[in-house]
Amino acid sequence: MQFLAESLAITLLGMVFGSIVGWGASVLVGKFAKAPVVISWEPFALAVIFSLIVGLFFGIQPARRAARLKPVEALQ
Numbered sequence: 249m250q251f252l253a254e255s256l257a258i259t260l261l262g263m264v265f266g267s268i269v270g271w272g273a274s275v276l277v278g279k280f281a282k283a284p285v286v287i288s289w290e291p292f293a294l295a296v297i298f299s300l301i302v303g304l305f306f307g308i309q310p311a312r313r314a315a316r317l318k319p320v321e322a323l324q
Contacts, residue, residue: 251314255307256300263299267292 271287278285314322 249311249315251311252304252307255303255310259299259303259307263296266295 274285274287
């Protein structure tokens with residue numbers, strides 16, 4: 249479960265960082281283009297859901313592999 253928790257934590261950090269950078273880039277582009285920037289919540293929600301699915305998908309395999317491993321074998 250630790251691998252899965254770490255995978256989700258990294259996914260959440262990436263979502264937060266990516267959202268901040270994306271919002272900042274949108275504001276900068278809007279200022280240079282002198283156009284209003286409209287950020288709707290639907291694409292943001294879709295990106296959050298997709299990121300969580302990807303984080304779960306790529307976190308499950310290492311978690312399963314670690315769960316099958318005996319503690320003595322892991323220490324060697």
